[in-house]
Amino acid sequence: MNRPRMRNVIDIEGCNTHKLLLLNEAFSSSDAAATLPPEVTEAVEKLDLSVETAAVSVDYSHWTATQVLQLLPEGVDAPCSFETIGHVAHFNLRDEVLPYKHLVGRVTLDKNPRLRTAVNKVGNISNEFRVYEMEVLAGDTDTIAEVKQHGARFKLDVAKVYWNSRLEREHLRLVSCFGSDDVVLDAMAGIGPFAVPAAHKGCLVFANDLNPESHRWLSENVRINKVAHRVAALNQDARQVIRLAGRGELEGSFERAQAVLPRARKKGSEGAKDASAGSVAKATEPEHQAEKVAAGATSANSTADQAVLATPDQAVLATPDQAATAKLDKTVTEAIPIPFQRIVMNLPATAVEFLDALPGAFTHPSWSAETLPIVHVYTFLKGEETEQDLRARVADILGCPLGEDAAVHMVRDVAPNKVMYCLSFRVPAACAFSREAAAEDPEAKRAKLGDA
Secondary structure, three states, X not given: OOOOOOOOEEEEOOEEEEEEEOOXXXXXXXXXXHHOOHHHHHHHHHOOOOOOOOOOOOOHHHOOHHHHHOOOOOOOOOOOOOEEEOOEEEEOOXXXXXXXXXXXXXHHHHHOOOOXXXXXXXXXXXXXXXXXXXXXXXXXXXXXXXXEEOOEEEXXXXXXXXXXXXXXXXXXXXXXXXXXXXXXXEOOOOOOOOHHXXXXXXXXXXXXXXXXXXXHHHHHHHHHOOOOOOEEEEOOOHHHHHHHHHOOOOEEEEEEEEEEEOOOOOOOXXXXXXXXXXXXXXOOOHHHHHHHXXXXXXXXXXXXXXXXXXXXXXXXXXXXXXXXXHOOEEEEEEEXXXXXXXXXXXXXXXXXXXXXXXXXOOOOOXXXXXXXXXXXXXXXXXXXXXXXHHHHHHHHHHOOOOOOOXXXXXXXXXXXXXXXXXXXXXXXXXXHOOHHHHHHOHHHHHHHHHHO
């Protein structure tokens, strides 16, 4: 017998020399000895054992969630899986299970002590922020959860933003393609599953999401993962962000640590070799940087010191506690560097439609055909659609064929006849520098009128 919280070797009342070994319930009939497997029968005879029947009390605590839910009425398929988001169990129950939804939630929480809340998706996504409604089936009504992925922490309100734990491997796969010094435009960033790991890798990220709640949690995750020096959180329309970036006009706020360093002393004075006006400590010596910042913050001669705003690579990355003590943090606004290397568009239901922001968008003079960014756009293929159909659809939106280096990666099966894909391609020069498309862009027209 193999049941949770149940011993399969038990005492025999009134006997100190023998014990009972409980077998599977399939052998509980009066003719159990005749139905035992040959190896068990052989052991019984060889060891001079006897086959007995025993009554064992089994209550709710001994049953798994699967076993309990199999007791639902005939014709009702018990849910076999759910997504775990922190302490939340997220279901997408079928219609026939809905009359028993609260029972499903309660049993799930009872059998999974680490979970505190069970929720169910209600209806389809119908709002502009692509967030589905949900209802609490059982447990706490607290839907603010925390998850961890590859060393990063993410907080979110499951009821207000989108999250899919099954995409963890895809998050890792895509970020592994980035160079450590890439500049990334994450146009549909959500709460930061690509932006935060990319920043940890060393990338500079402009992360945007239209949903104010997603932007709120994106900003929070940037803070708790201590990457505010590498991630700017934006709350704008994705098309606008892409077009602004192409012109070099997209701006974001970053936290820079202001290093207070001693001024250069006169030649021959003590310490002249170690200090110079307007210098910052070498990025390759973070320990020495921190020492200099601390010294500068506490020095009695701090009024004679000079504040230096460090670049992203040179910045002294004080923790929030250190920053609060030394008061060195500064928020600066910076434009996206041109060229930047990546555009991530992770909104599979509609992201392909936003590719119409690319034609004619790259008007900054620093762009060239060789430096145009690589786009990673996510989408669904349904029914009989093929990868070739996807390439053709994207080419039609861009107004020109994709390059030979365009690659399609299958992410996961979402549902029957619905598969999630990622298409990666470098923006074609014929698309990027299209004068006709640029002339049709109302934002570009306003910019030109303003310059005039």
